[in-house]
Amino acid sequence: MLDRDLLREPLIFLVRFALVAGVLYLLRSSISSIYLSMVTTPANWLIGEEPGAVYVQQGHELSLVYRHFGLRFAVHDIIYQNLLVALALFAATRANLMWKLQWGGVAVATLWASHVASLFLGSHVIVWDFLWSVPDDVRKELLPKVAERFPMERDWLFSRLFGLWHTWGRQSLALVIWTLAAMPLIQRMSGAKAQQATRAT
Numbered sequence: 001m002l003d004r005d006l007l008r009e010p011l012i013f014l015v016r017f018a019l020v021a022g023v024l025y026l027l028r029s030s031i032s033s034i035y036l037s038m039v040t041t042p043a044n045w046l047i048g049e050e051p052g053a054v055y056v057q058q059g060h061e062l063s064l065v066y067r068h069f070g071l072r073f074a075v076h077d078i079i080y081q082n083l084l085v086a087l088a089l090f091a092a093t094r095a096n097l098m099w100k101l102q103w104g105g106v107a108v109a110t111l112w113a114s115h116v117a118s119l120f121l122g123s124h125v126i127v128w129d130f131l132w133s134v135p136d137d138v139r140k141e142l143l144p145k146v147a148e149r150f151p152m153e154r155d156w157l158f159s160r161l162f163g164l165w166h167t168w169g170r171q172s173l174a175l176v177i178w179t180l181a182a183m184p185l186i187q188r189m190s191g192a193k194a195q196q197a198t199r200a201t
Contacts, residue, residue, distance in 0.1 A: 009094075016092035024084040032060035032080050038112060043119035052149055053123045064123060069145060073126055075119075083111050086174035093182060103181040107174055114165070114173060121162045128155040 024031065040055045040062065047053050052068030055075070062075040090104040131139055131146055 013092055013094070017088050020091045021084060021088035024087055028080065028084065029060045031084070033057075035080055035083060035112075036060065036062055039115050039119060042116045043123075046116065046120045047123050053127070055119060055123075064126060066127060068149065069127070069142065071127070071130065073130070075122070082174050083108065086111060086177070089174060089178040090181075093178070095182075099181075103177070106181070107177045110177060111173065114169065118162070118165055121158045121165075124150050124154055124158045125162045128152075128159065 036057045040057050044054050047055075053064060053066050056063045056065050064073045064075055066072070086107040087104065090100050090107065093100065127146060127150055131142060134142070
């Protein structure tokens with residue numbers, strides 16, 4: 001039979017995680033508004049004036065505007081859901097407050113940097129995806145303007161980096177950071193339980 005102690009701690013952690021994640025999800029609009037203001041400014045700085053693309057924030061929603069081409073795209077805010085997962089993971093972990101603040105800060109800073117990079121790549125990928133989806137005559141008209149500001153050779157590289165990040169990076173980055181941070185805690189807990197078992201025998 002399974003030791004009840006082996007089941008109790010993961011179950012408690014799961015309940016804590018679900019509660020924290022649920023509360024954060026209810027507050028997602030406010031969190032998104034604050035977080036958007038933190039990522040749009042550096043993303044727009046990376047894009048610069050030259051490409052003619054800029055991210056515009058409206059509450060907790062984000063749009064990508066290409067003034068030179070007269071195009072506007074809505075950007076979904078799902079990039080902030082892994083931020084909620086990261087915060088919930090560290091808040092639910094049984095550890096002292098300093099550990100939670102330190103490693104939670106590392107996770108938020110890492111996700112912030114990755115989201116800024118994602119917005120930069122996305123500003124290139126989205127315009128080329130749109131260009132390949134329009135009729136040939138429209139594409140021929142827009143192609144010279146787009147290629148001048150968004151070189152075609154970047155499209156292949158940026159679209160693959162963007163796709164890999166969305167498929168694997170977004171879901172796993174917060175979990176990898178939490179796993180690295182939690183390993184010493186898990187080892188200490190395992191050692192303490194082993195000592196208790198030795199004393200009992």
